[in-house]
Amino acid sequence: MRACTADDNRVAFRSLVLSALAGAMGVGAMLASTTIDAPAQGKIPELGSSTFAWLAAGAEWRAPPAGMRGPILDDPDHPRHFNLDGPGQVTQRLGNYKDPVLKPWAAAKMRESNEELLTGKRDLPFTAQSRCYPGGVPGQLLYPAEPMYFIQKAQQVWMIWQRDQMVRRIYLTDKHSAKVTPSRFGESIGRYENGDTLVIDTIGVSPHLNYIDNFRTPHTEKLKVEERLKVAADGKMIEALVKVEDPDTFNEPLYMVQRWRKVPNPLYETVCAENNVDYFYNNLVPIPTAAKPDF
Amino acid sequence: MKVFGLGDRRGAVRNCVVLCAAALLAGSVVAADAQDVTGIYWTTQYNAKVQIVVGGDLPLTPAGKAAYEKNMAGLKDGSIVDQARITCVPDGPVRAWATPYPFEIVDGPTGNMTILHELNHQNRVVRMGKPLPKYEEIVAHPSYNGHSVGRLEGDTLVIETIGFNEKSFLDATGAPHSDELRTVERIRRISPTQLEIVVTVHDPDIYTRDWSARFVYNLRNELRIEPYVCGEPHRDISQIPGVRRP
Numbered sequence: 001m002r003a004c005t006a007d008d009n010r011v012a013f014r015s016l017v018l019s020a021l022a023g024a025m026g027v028g029a030m031l032a033s034t035t036i037d038a039p040a041q042g043k044i045p046e047l048g049s050s051t052f053a054w055l056a057a058g059a060e061w062r063a064p065p066a067g068m069r070g071p072i073l074d075d076p077d078h079p080r081h082f083n084l085d086g087p088g089q090v091t092q093r094l095g096n097y098k099d100p101v102l103k104p105w106a107a108a109k110m111r112e113s114n115e116e117l118l119t120g121k122r123d124l125p126f127t128a129q130s131r132c133y134p135g136g137v138p139g140q141l142l143y144p145a146e147p148m149y150f151i152q153k154a155q156q157v158w159m160i161w162q163r164d165q166m167v168r169r170i171y172l173t174d175k176h177s178a179k180v181t182p183s184r185f186g187e188s189i190g191r192y193e194n195g196d197t198l199v200i201d202t203i204g205v206s207p208h209l210n211y212i213d214n215f216r217t218p219h220t221e222k223l224k225v226e227e228r229l230k231v232a233a234d235g236k237m238i239e240a241l242v243k244v245e246d247p248d249t250f251n252e253p254l255y256m257v258q259r260w261r262k263v264p265n266p267l268y269e270t271v272c273a274e275n276n277v278d279y280f281y282n283n284l285v286p287i288p289t290a291a292k293p294d295f
Numbered sequence: 296m297k298v299f300g301l302g303d304r305r306g307a308v309r310n311c312v313v314l315c316a317a318a319l320l321a322g323s324v325v326a327a328d329a330q331d332v333t334g335i336y337w338t339t340q341y342n343a344k345v346q347i348v349v350g351g352d353l354p355l356t357p358a359g360k361a362a363y364e365k366n367m368a369g370l371k372d373g374s375i376v377d378q379a380r381i382t383c384v385p386d387g388p389v390r391a392w393a394t395p396y397p398f399e400i401v402d403g404p405t406g407n408m409t410i411l412h413e414l415n416h417q418n419r420v421v422r423m424g425k426p427l428p429k430y431e432e433i434v435a436h437p438s439y440n441g442h443s444v445g446r447l448e449g450d451t452l453v454i455e456t457i458g459f460n461e462k463s464f465l466d467a468t469g470a471p472h473s474d475e476l477r478t479v480e481r482i483r484r485i486s487p488t489q490l491e492i493v494v495t496v497h498d499p500d501i502y503t504r505d506w507s508a509r510f511v512y513n514l515r516n517e518l519r520i521e522p523y524v525c526g527e528p529h530r531d532i533s534q535i536p537g538v539r540r541p
Contacts, residue, residue, distance in 0.1 A: 050406035050422070132382075134522055151403040158401065158411070165385075165418045167411055169520065184522040267420050269438040273382035273525075288525035292541050293380035295341070295395055295532060 043195040044152065045231040047238070053147030053162070053267065054238055054260035059127075059214050061142070064241060064255035071256040072099055072217045075114065092117050092125055095215025106218050106249045113216040123282035127214055129163050132272035132287040134184035136210030137202045137225050138242045140166065141258045147265045157190060157198065162265075164272035170200050180204035182221050193228075200227040209285075212244055212254070220248040236262045332452050332482050333402045335520065336490050336512035341395040341537035345466040348493070348507040359471055359501035366469025379463065383415040383525035385439035387463025388456065388478050389470075389494050391417060392510045395535040397518050400452075400482070408445055408452065413520045413530070421445040421454050433458035437474055451483040465496070473500040488514045 047054075061071035074080045075094040083090055094117065097110035116122040128135040129143045146162040159168040170190040180187045186205035193199050202225040211217055226243040237259060244254045278284045347353065355363055369375025378384045386394065396414040403409060408421040421443045433442050437460035445454045456478045465472050476498040485491045495507045521530055532538050 048404040050404045050420075133524060149404070151401055151409060153401070153403060158409075160409075160418060165416050167416060167418060167520075184524060267418075268436070269385070269440055271384050271439065273378070273384050287382065288527065290381050290383070290526040293377060294529060295380075295538050295540060 044192045045196050045198060045229075046235060047157070047198065047229070047231065048150035048152045050266070051264065052262050053149050053265045055147045055263045055265075056142065056144040057259040057261065059142045059144045061213055061242075061256035061258060064257055068255035069101065069252055071254055072096060072101075072110075072213055072215050074215075078114075078118075093214050094118070095213070095217055101250050101252060101254065102217075103249055103251065109218050110216060121283065123280075124284055125214075126209070126211075126216060126285045128209065128211070129161075129166075129272070131285050132164055132276060133209055134166050136184060136212075137168070137186055137188065137205050137223075138227060138244065138256070138258075139211050139213065140168065140185070141227070141240060141242065142214055146270060147263055147267075148260060149267050160267065162267055162270050164270060170198075176201075176203055182206040184210065186223075186225075196233075197228055197230040200229070201225070202227070213256075218249060219244075219246045222246050222248050331402065332450075332484060332490060333400050334490070334514050335397055335399045335516050335518050337397040337515045337518065338393075338395055338510065338512050338535060339489075340511070341532075341535050342393060343467040343537075345389060345393065345468075345470055345508050348509050353470060354503040354506060356499075356501055356503050359498075359503075362471035362501065363469060366464060366471055370469050375469070377464075377467070379415065380467075381525075383523070385415055385417040385463070386412075387439040387465075388441065388459055388472065388476060389465040389496065389508060390463065390467065391419075391440075392480075392492055392494060392508075393466060395532040395538045396523070396530060397515060397520055399520055408454075411520060413523050415525075416523050419443060421452075423447075427455055427457055437461070439463055441476075441478075451481050454478075454480040454482065456480070471501050472496070472498050475500050484514075485511070490514065 063070045072095050075096045078091065078094040080093065081088050081091045094114045095110050097107045097114060102110070113125065117125055128139060134140060135143055140161065143161055143163055149160040149162070151158040151160070155172050157170040157172065159170065160166070168185045168188060170188040172191060173189050174191065176187055176189055180203055182204050183206055186202045188200050188202040190198055190200040203223070204221070205219070205223050205225070207219055207221060207223070210219065212219055223244065223246045228241045230239050231237070232239070240258045242256045242258065244250070244256065273287055276287050345353070353363070366375060370377055379386045379390070385391065391412060394412060394414045396412065398410060398412040401409045401411065406423055408423060410419040410421065412418065417440070419440045423445045425444045427444050428442055437458055439460060439462065441456040442458040443454050443456040445452055447453070459472065459474055459476045461472070461474050463472070464470055476496065478497070479495045481493045483491055490512045492510045493507050495505055496502065497505045523529060533540065
């Protein structure tokens with residue numbers, strides 16, 4: 001290994017600036033595309049392909065249409081300084097645990113998580129996908145760095161994330177199972193609407209290390225999620241309007257939006273557990289590890 | 296890594312013996328009516344050690360023998376960690392088919408076949424009707440599952456794969472392979488309710504000749520593939536013959 005030189009730093013900075021500009025342009029283009037017209041009836045949205053995938057616009061929920069109760073936001077006492085906010089120390093995601101939508105137990109959990117970061121007990125907060133856990137529903141939708149893929153068949157839709165090969169299955173039926181055992185992605189049933197939208201209804205999501213956002217907003221087993229994934233008229237973007245209900249966690253339903261843009265990426269193998277070590281002593285949540293072989 | 300065709304370095308006659316034996320064995324059961332290979336499958340048997348179609352031991356080269364002995368000793372004394380079982384990285388070639396957990400074969404998205412395993416939530420993309428990539432195109436990106444292309448030969452899905460990394464074992468005992476490994480998998484229904492997969496291994500650095508392993512699974516479309524998180528409780532596999540919980 002050779003030492004880093006001033007030239008290296010200049011090149012790295014130039015790359016960073018170019019990447020940031022490219023990213024900002026991409027996000028800007030997506031933000032500008034606020035009108036999504038429905039395609040012709042009698043079709044289903046073209047989500048799955050071997051030639052394209054979908055890349056999320058970011059790791060934050062966007063605001064829903066006016067009049068709907070939106071997502072949990074940053075703690076106003078600790079405004080976040082993000083990567084694209086210019087010079088200054090980047091800060092961590094500290095959710096607004098004082099949001100009145102939260103039940104007391106959920107607020108306490110979020111406050112505790114924030115305190116871990118503010119006191120230095122943990123330098124980086126838990127995010128499921130960076131620690132090789134499934135991101136849950138709807139949290140998995142916020143994974144931004146690698147594309148998402150679909151397979152669409154008559155009775156089922158598969159959502160596949162390149163990241164760690166995570167797979168969600170959506171059964172195209174109108175009824176949930178009589179008994180649903182809580183699991184990482186719960187039980188999802190779905191249907192197509194208007195030729196451009198996949199509507200997914202999910203219950204049975206395990207609350208263990210599962211959050212609805214990257215603020216570590218928790219939920220209980222009563223969580224019910226409706227995702228409406230609508231493909232833009234030009235086919236180049238998906239917008240999801242997500243409704244989250246959990247009467248034991250939230251005083252009213254939350255509505256949140258995520259977007260993806262179409263990218264020409266084939267699915268590559270990404271293995272999260274490889275070299276995923278706490279190199280900088282950040283007291284990261286350990287990755288899933290078996291104490292002994294399963295069989 | 297160089298990419299070789301089957302038998303480029305070891306003689307077509309020996310390849311033919313292996314492949315013919317595999318074909319004869321496969322042909323010993325009544326061929327199914329024309330049906331596709333998609334569906335959810337669950338094995339009928341688990342073997343920690345890979346079983347060669349013609350029987351006998353793995354035909355190891357001196358380098359292969361040394362690698363196997365090193366792997367077995369390391370797995371026994373703990374100096375080598377079986378990452379596929381401890382941190383749940385993909386099982387990789389051959390070993391993935393020995394899974395005691397269900398998997399599914401999906402005809403899609405258009406142009407691909409996709410193989411989704413419950414164990415370690417592994418997935419494989421098989422690009423149908425495409426040629427294998429050139430050596431230069433894959434040498435920088437070796438992976439557990441390699442680069443797979445497929446074609447249909449009658450009722451049989453034939454998958455050729457190259458571009459493996461060297462981080463996996465071919466079985467749970469530590470059977471080695473190099474990044475020159477090339478596999479040919481022949482997947483077909485042998486009855487309306489059973490699937491057969493015959494994997495032929497070509498790895499001239501490690502094995503003196505090509506060899507094949509055969510796996511049989513029951514069609515279990517009533518199952519749902521479940522999430523799999525390392526170290527957490529999983530589906531009960533105790534009824535699979537050969538499975539031993541440590």
